[in-house]
């Protein structure tokens with residue numbers, strides 16, 4: 268790769284232009300094309316604030332969003348504590364709108380008859396429990412066995428906000444597709460795909476010469492590295508903060524930070540981003556995430572993978588996406604809008620979603636495989 272510079276930032280350019288011949292995908296899906304790889308059309312238009320003007324994070328709603336994602340606050344509403352019974356009633360009411368995927372398993376299986384299921388799985392909070400230390404978000408052996416078993420029959424992809432390398436290490440299955448950094452870093456199985464797939468995403472780097480790779484945001488790598496170092500430095504005195512380098516995005520975890528300091532965390536992140544108008548801030552479960560201003564998300568990653576597999580817009584394909592977070596909503600919405608397939612939201616509390624079904628806990632995902640193994 269050559270390192271070039273323009274008036275805004277160094278740009279990593281790939282000597283092999285990305286085109287549909289190389290990717291085997293439809294033009295309309297290409298996030299970038301030769302000569303227009305980082306044209307304006309790829310970027311989101313954001314109402315960005317003027318440099319040097321500090322926002323109060325409370326006025327932008329960040330503090331509210333941080334509090335609402337806290338498990339410590341889930342049984343409270345407007346300062347009122349609800350009993351566990353009230354919470355259960357609220358959850359049961361919510362399940363009328365988002366039925367349990369376990370209870371609806373037969374219905375889903377009936378709809379899938381004669382179709383290829385394409386399975387997309389988020390990692391944190393979906394395959395693994397949410398834990399205090401994000402480096403310790405390990406998936407259980409039964410869960411790994413369940414995913415391995417499913418991947419024998421259906422194309423299966425993990426789509427995570429983590430770096431692709433990290434989530435691949437956690438899952439440890441070579442036969443899957445992995446999309447890290449919210450879908451900005453996609454790789455196919457290292458082993459040749461089985462006959463249920465026709466993957467055409469080709470490798471472009473030394474690192475992944477034994478796999479397949481697609482990276483629509485490679486231009487942003489130097490900028491992301493720079494902002495990672497800046498965020499580590501600015502938050503170093505806040506106890507409990509963990510800044511994680513996820514390659515094409517940076518996560519600032521505040522799960523272990525005293526709630527009194529959350530506002531400071533959000534303000535520091537916003538202050539840092541003042542100098543990076545080509546990066547934006549999003550919010551996940553107890554985490555602030557910095558990512559490129561690209562029209563690319565988990566929904567786009569699902570669309571890209573379906574197209575790459577030759578499974579998009581096919582009547583005999585049923586895509587299913589399982590996730591727990593706001594960032595998964597883009598994928599749920601993509602499946603719902605096109606009446607393409609089902610989203611399954613993993614959540615122990617009621618919340619609005621574009622998913623069709625729900626699961627209360629990550630462990631419920633592995634139940635059917637346990638049953639199969641016992642039979």
Ligand SMILES: [Mg+2]
Nearest residue numbers: 389391392592
């Ligand atoms: Mg998640």
